[in-house]
Amino acid sequence: MTEFILKKWEEQKILGGLNCFVNNKGEVILLDCFCYKTDNEQFNSCTPFCDTKIENLEKYNNELWTQFDVFTNKVETEDGDMIFGGEGEMGNEGFIVCTNKDNDFIWSLFFLNSNPFYKLELINNEIHAFSSLDLVYKINLKKPENINISHYKWR
Numbered sequence: 168m169t170e171f172i173l174k175k176w177e178e179q180k181i182l183g184g185l186n187c188f189v190n191n192k193g194e195v196i197l198l199d200c201f202c203y204k205t206d207n208e209q210f211n212s213c214t215p216f217c218d219t220k221i222e223n224l225e226k227y228n229n230e231l232w233t234q235f236d237v238f239t240n241k242v243e244t245e246d247g248d249m250i251f252g253g254e255g256e257m258g259n260e261g262f263i264v265c266t267n268k269d270n271d272f273i274w275s276l277f278f279l280n281s282n283p284f285y286k287l288e289l290i291n292n293e294i295h296a297f298s299s300l301d302l303v304y305k306i307n308l309k310k311p312e313n314i315n316i317s318h319y320k321w322r
Contacts, residue, residue, distance in 0.1 A: 285297060
C-alpha cells in the first residue's frame with residue numbers, strides 16, 4: 168500500500184472527499200467533524216470514529232483522491248519532518264500533511280468543512296493550524312487524529 172500512496176503523492180493527490188486521517192501504510196481513521204451554535208457561542212468538534220484501510224474505501228469509491236494547493240508556511244518538527252497545509256479542490260476543504268525531509272508522504276488530515284488553512288505554528292508537540300473560518304485546529308503530533316478545534320480570530 169505504501170507504493171500506491173506514494174504514487175498518488177507524486178501525482179500531487181491526497182485522500183479527500185471525507186474527514187479523515189491517513190498514513191503511508193494505507194491505514195485510515197474516519198473523523199466525525201461537526202459544528203453547532205448557540206445564541207452566544209460556536210462549538211466545533213472532531214473525533215475519530217472508525218478505522219479502515221484505503222482499499223476498503225476504494226472498493227466503493229475510487230475517486231476519493233483530490234488535488235490540493237499549499238497555502239501555509241512549512242513547519243519543521245524536532246524529527247526533521249515537514250508539516251504544511253492548505254486547500255483541497257473545493258473552497259470549503261482544508262488539509263494538513265506531514266512529510267519527511269525528502270518530501271516522502273508520512274500522513275495527512277483532510278477536512279470537508281474547515282476551509283483552507285493559511286498559517287501553521289508548532290507549539291510544544293502540537294501543530295496549530297489556522298483556517299479562513301477563524302478556527303484553530305490543534306493537532307497532537309504523536310496522535311494526529313487527536314484534534315481540538317476552537318474559534319480564534321487570528322487575522
